[in-house]
Amino acid sequence: MQITTLRHLVTILFLLFSITSFSAEKSDGKDEKFDAKKMIMHHVKDAYGMHIVTLNEGSPEEKHITLPLPIILWTDNGLTTFMSSEFHHDYNGEVIVEKNGGRFVNVHEKVYQLESGASSVQYDEEHHPTNAAKPLDISITRNVFMMWVSIAILILIFSAAARRYKKSTNNLPSGIASFVEPIVVFVRDEIARPMIGETKYKKYMPYLLTVFFFIWINNIFGLIPIFNGANLTGNISFTFVLALFTFIITNLSGNRNYWKHIFWMPGVPVPIKIFLIPIEIIGIFTKPISLMIRLFANITAGHIIILALMSLIFIFESVWVSPVSVFFSLFITLIEIVVTAIQAYIFTILSALYFGMATEEAHH
Amino acid sequence: MDLVTPGFGLVFWTIISFLILLIVLRKLAWKPILGALSDREEGIQNALDAAEKAKLEMANLNADNERLLQEARAERETMMKEAREIKSKMISDAKEEAQAEANKTIANAQTAIESEKKAAISELKSTVATLSVDIAEKMVKGQLSDKSKQLELVNSMLNDAKLN
Numbered sequence: 021m022q023i024t025t026l027r028h029l030v031t032i033l034f035l036l037f038s039i040t041s042f043s044a045e046k047s048d049g050k051d052e053k054f055d056a057k058k059m060i061m062h063h064v065k066d067a068y069g070m071h072i073v074t075l076n077e078g079s080p081e082e083k084h085i086t087l088p089l090p091i092i093l094w095t096d097n098g099l100t101t102f103m104s105s106e107f108h109h110d111y112n113g114e115v116i117v118e119k120n121g122g123r124f125v126n127v128h129e130k131v132y133q134l135e136s137g138a139s140s141v142q143y144d145e146e147h148h149p150t151n152a153a154k155p156l157d158i159s160i161t162r163n164v165f166m167m168w169v170s171i172a173i174l175i176l177i178f179s180a181a182a183r184r185y186k187k188s189t190n191n192l193p194s195g196i197a198s199f200v201e202p203i204v205v206f207v208r209d210e211i212a213r214p215m216i217g218e219t220k221y222k223k224y225m226p227y228l229l230t231v232f233f234f235i236w237i238n239n240i241f242g243l244i245p246i247f248n249g250a251n252l253t254g255n256i257s258f259t260f261v262l263a264l265f266t267f268i269i270t271n272l273s274g275n276r277n278y279w280k281h282i283f284w285m286p287g288v289p290v291p292i293k294i295f296l297i298p299i300e301i302i303g304i305f306t307k308p309i310s311l312m313i314r315l316f317a318n319i320t321a322g323h324i325i326i327l328a329l330m331s332l333i334f335i336f337e338s339v340w341v342s343p344v345s346v347f348f349s350l351f352i353t354l355i356e357i358v359v360t361a362i363q364a365y366i367f368t369i370l371s372a373l374y375f376g377m378a379t380e381e382a383h384h
Numbered sequence: 385m386d387l388v389t390p391g392f393g394l395v396f397w398t399i400i401s402f403l404i405l406l407i408v409l410r411k412l413a414w415k416p417i418l419g420a421l422s423d424r425e426e427g428i429q430n431a432l433d434a435a436e437k438a439k440l441e442m443a444n445l446n447a448d449n450e451r452l453l454q455e456a457r458a459e460r461e462t463m464m465k466e467a468r469e470i471k472s473k474m475i476s477d478a479k480e481e482a483q484a485e486a487n488k489t490i491a492n493a494q495t496a497i498e499s500e501k502k503a504a505i506s507e508l509k510s511t512v513a514t515l516s517v518d519i520a521e522k523m524v525k526g527q528l529s530d531k532s533k534q535l536e537l538v539n540s541m542l543n544d545a546k547l548n
Binding site: 061064065066092130156157158159160161163164167168171174175178179181182185186190191192197200201204205208222225226227229230234255256257258260261262264265316320 | 386387388389390391392393394395396397398399401402404405406408409410412413414415416417418420421423424427
């Protein structure tokens with residue numbers, strides 16, 4: 021009963037915020053036709069502010085409610101910081117912010133620094149700025165912000181769970197610990213133990229658990245409409261970093277047997293050994309790259325499908341399409357809820373598998 | 385396309401944030417949680433082992449009891465058997481003894497009877513001899529009272545002697 025109520029609530033929230041933000045998109049273009057691709061890309065990619073809702077759209081009192089986030093740049097003049105609200109929700113390179121001797125514009129959620137003397141952004145045919153360059157950008161974008169929110173929540177949940185164990189006399193879980201424990205035990209007994217082996221799995225447990233819950237919670241955040249498409253796990257930078265960690269840990273823990281299988285495959289004739297060396301070396305890199313692309317592509321694809329289904333309403337400009345759109349996007353959303361856990365599981369189990377392969381002892 | 389190009393800013397912050405998350409969670413959460421889990425599992429395993437051991441001991445005890453009972457039963461059996469044997473032996477011994485005694489008594493009686501008989505016979509013989517002599521004396525005395533009878537006697541005696 022409780023779960024169904026929650027689901028209804030989530031659905032209602034989803035519809036509410038999705039539709040208002042899509043309409044906001046439409047009103048941006050004023051006379052332009054609704055551009056589904058532009059809207060979807062805008063939602064899937066990173067942005068400088070947390071746009072929450074647009075009030076009074078289309079009217080002169082149109083008001084965007086946005087959580088401004090700091091923009092941090094490293095320019096020729098040193099560190100330059102200002103809040104994203106200084107762009108006034110502009111991402112077409114029209115508002116120029118002057119800070120620390122540089123002039124900055126926001127072109128499709130990328131900050132460009134105008135060349136000296138330029139007063140407005142010039143574009144080439146592919147809509148790339150010609151008279152502006154990208155400075156080194158370490159802004160707290162909405163993805164970074166949501167990542168920190170997720171980190172704070174993870175630390176809260178799991179330190180609270182750990183305290184429950186400390187409080188109990190016989191190590192029995194209670195409260196939030198009894199919710200967390202089956203998942204932790206699942207990661208340990210279904211992922212780490214079978215993939216890495218009984219003797220060595222303990223060393224990798226902190227990494228596997230952290231990766232699993234970090235990916236999972238951010239997958240879920242990506243589906244919650246009020247966060248307005250904080251698509252962290254569907255961002256290739258994020259999946260790149262996690263894959264990089266798996267890559268580093270795999271190769272640092274690689275034993276003699278692991279390297280032997282790469283550079284001098286046992287049990288095959290010498291010409292094949294030589295033939296296999298480049299293939300195995302490529303294999304070292306394809307494993308983490310596949311991890312990176314799998315997570316990024318799955319989550320981004322889910323977002324794009326949901327957004328595309330919603331866009332149908334605005335493409336057909338008919339309210340009668342909405343039942344179809346709502347039904348299908350609800351259906352996909354439910355699938356995506358399952359996918360959040362599955363993708364976290366797949367990333368973790370494959371990482372564990374690679375660690376297991378790197379630490380496997382010779383058994384020939 | 386920049387959708388599939390990692391951006392420096394997010395990579396930078398993700399590395400830092402993930403490392404912090406990993407270190408904080410390892411210290412604050414994973415160590416205590418995994419420690420509690422393994423402690424509990426160890427405790428359960430120990431309790432199970434102890435129960436198994438107790439069960440084994442119980443079985444051993446039962447087996448011991450059973451064996452003792454069996455032994456006691458066998459002992460009783462042998463004791464009964466021995467008692468029966470002793471009983472029958474005593475009976476047969478007594479019978480034998482009685483028989484021997486009886487035989488001895490009979491034999492003694494027989495010997496006594498025999499000797500009595502012999503004594504009686506010899507007494508009878510002597511008595512008969514005395515009587516015969518007395519009779520013979522009286523007869524001889526009677527017959528020798530006249531002459532003719534004396535002669536007749538001598539003749540018959542002579543005849544007898546000739547016939548012999």
